Amino acid sequence: MNIPVLASKLYIPVPRTKVVFRPRLIERLNEGLERKLTLVSASAGFGKTTLVSQWAVGCDRAVAWLSLDERDNDLTRFFLHLIAAVQSIAESVGKSAFAAFESSQSPPIESILTVLLNEISALQFKIVLVLDDYHLIDSERIDDALLFLLEHLPPHMHLVIATRENPQLPLGRLRAGGHLTELRDADLRFTPDEAAAFLHQAIGLDLTAGEIAALESRTEGWIAGLQLAALSMQGREDIPGFIRAFSGDNRYIVDYLAEEVLQRQPEPVRRFLLQTSVLDRLHGPLCDAVTGQAEGNVRLSDLEKGNFFIVPLDDRRQWYRYHHLFADVLSAHLKADQPDHIGSLHRRASIWYERHGSADDAIRHALAAEDFTRAADLIEPACPTMAKLRQEAATLRWLKALPDELVRRRPVLSVWYAGALLTLGKSEGVEERLRDAESGLESTADSHERPDVRSASAEKVFVDEVEYRRLPGSTAMYRSALALMTGDVIGAMKYARLVLDLMPKDAYLKRGPASALLGLSSWTSGNLDEAYRLFADGMADVQRGGYISDAIGGTNALADIRIVQGRLRQAMSLYERGLQLAIEHGDPVMRGTADMYVGMGEIHRERNDLQTAMQLLQKSEEQGEHTGFPQYRYRWRVAMARVREAQGDLQSALDLLGEAERFxxxxxxxxxxxxxxxxxKVLIAQGKLREALEWARAHGLTARDELSYLREFEHITLARLLLARFRSDREYSFWHEAIGLLERLRQAAEEGERAGSTIEILILTALAHHMKGDTPAALGPLERALTLAEPEGCFRIFVDEGQPMEILLRAASKRGSAPKEYVRRLLTAFGRTEGKTSAKPAPNHSLREPLSERERDVLRLLGTELSGPDIARELMVSLNTLRTHTKNIYDKLGVNNRRAAVRRSEELDLF
Amino acid sequence: MSETQGSTESRHDGFYEIRMKGHLDARWAYWFEGMSLTRARDGTTVLYGPVTDQAALHGMLRKIRDLGLPLVSVIQKKKGTNP
Structure with missing residues (x-):
């Protein structure tokens, strides 16, 4: 589904007739290959294209050629043709870049170009890319992208730009850096010797040195002028007289000479030249249709042989164009001579193109003919294709070229108008167009009921029957998009529902987005099952409609929903299915592939298979950013940050999250x-509570907030923060706030059936009780979390909590009420990821000297997060007394620190 | 609204005098809509007239570029001052 590449634009337009060999310029072009850029910047008619094409065919490097036209001001079209040009000489290049343009949201052009440049770097041979007629490009985005290309140009690639005006590139900087070779008017001008050689070749007549000098001085070496002069001298008797008259005249050379040339042509040739000047490409049968003459192809071939400013566009001499300057002169003459005839010439061209399947050209000529009804009839059926090709900007240009009243009377065109505006990010005027469509619809409905009225107003208001019947659904769809654009989510939902009601089942591309949109709304409000169903339906429709990569991209949303629901296995199979789809359709790599690897990496991380997670993230990176969706750069960094967090490298995790935020x-x-x-969350783990507090303040978070799914994660993090503050300040009010908040969060999550969230909330609740020294109270919520998490194989959600969780899990394991095998596996995860092997105690399961009751109390509290003074306060003893107790406990257990004491006591089952 | 609507016809960036080398035939006046085309004795052609805005001016200059006509001068004139 892309803009078709026109092969004629990639053809090196080598003239068939002999041209003057210009070794001094060829030499400069060859020398230029050592630098990055050759700029051939000269006025019209100085022989730029001829020179560069002549050089290109004799060059010992492979040369890719691109002739630009006004339509290439579209960034996508420009680069599709540029890539196709490079591909024409290096087959291996550009496949991924092409694929990147396929999806409905293209990645940034820089990332596509990076891939392209990498592929070019890998080539075993040197290449040249020629951009001809770059002055037709008037687009800052293309200038910027070209500069990017130039700045990253591989050493064995060279760029040549031929243009009538300096391109918007930092030429001064390039010149100073020695990267630029320039050929300008003064260089391209014919020297007297070249002029003599040229005139000799062109008219086979040897002029005197004086005559040549006169021509050379009158034309100032301007090649177009000399060529016209040569044409007008052909077959002329009194050449000295002609040269005298020409030299003494002040008239614009082209005017003077073109008139001479045209006057000397037989009438049919003269008519042919003038009438075909309305065409931007010349083809025998097309010329026949326009001129009403026969054997147009023979005439074109004769013109080429006669040096008549005609440029071939292919090897087989099927298509030509006039030299731009000559075409301008011809059309000025046509306008002066036959002003009333021009419309009908364009109309004939339009009809020919319509019959030969080129809607674009047919429409262009119908508009030029000012036959607006014809143009409207052609535009209407072309709109769906243009939408598929994402060429809404061109659609809009057509529609704007039509008289507004005409568009407003035609409901299908009005709707396309609205659609094109929306796609281009414009909301202004959309509602007006939709209303026009509706009133058009009503009036035609009226006339259907009253056939008399209908016959009275015979004007056709639509040609595309299918689109016409779908109008109510289409207007609803665009209203929904419009509402979204203006931030009116409720309105967007209302119209999306209407789309589903009005659109037939097989209008996949209209139903799909509406359904997905409703899914997103349900997700936002926390109705996850409904969200999943609607979004999955939407993506299935989008896929049926042929937008495979968008369907793959939708996997991210579906998997995210499943993860919140705690259904890791399903999330995993969604990613696997997405990847499968990408591989089936990807040639070579489908957009969205990189995202699937990130998602799979995330799940492996949660399952504590950090190595696989890293491999998948790496693989994702290898696919290239251009194979990811817009959120890819963000998602990849978040996933990597969480791996780093799991590896205990909190600073890297923070850095990555900082980058993610920017993307x-x-x-x-x-x-x-x-x-x-x-x-x-990471800051809290690092003990940077002040910064964490700053976050809570900035986001206006308090434990008394009303809860909503959208802020659930923030509130869970707030609870985490409150607990950390309790741990550091021993301020019990924090603890109570945290517990209250967690309890409300748990209820909300359970009601919303968000098992993923519930597990984290239960874990924090357990840790809160543990922190206060109340292990029995901690075990209840912990066991519930374990039961929910076990079937899905969650790991990191427990393990990331560190030592307190390890202690709690050991306690749970002792009590025997938790899933034993699962807890055992969880516990091994602690040792492995923290990279520390726990010192094995002596296999002595009884103590030489039993602990006292008081010592047991102390030992239990040592297993919590409480500090020494806190434990003393809790037991209502002095700090000194506590120290004595602790020392005795260590002695009896045969350890020398708190952590070892706790572990030992667990092994001995002392709790 | 009605005020600006009425005056759009006369709203422009002023009058311009564009001089280029070579005598241009009257048929080219079509390309330079609304401008008068005068051939001066020194072998130059002068286009003179109102120019709607900068975009229109640049469009005209581009046309001159495309015809390969050497540009001699572009001067903004006070309204009504004939060259």
């Missing part, structure tokens, strides 16, 4: 795990 793209997906909250 976050606001879209319609609810931001249920804001990066700021993820960062805060």
């Amino acid at each position: 976050y793209v606001g879209d319609l997906f609810p931001n249920v795990r804001p990066v700021a909250a993820m960062k805060t």
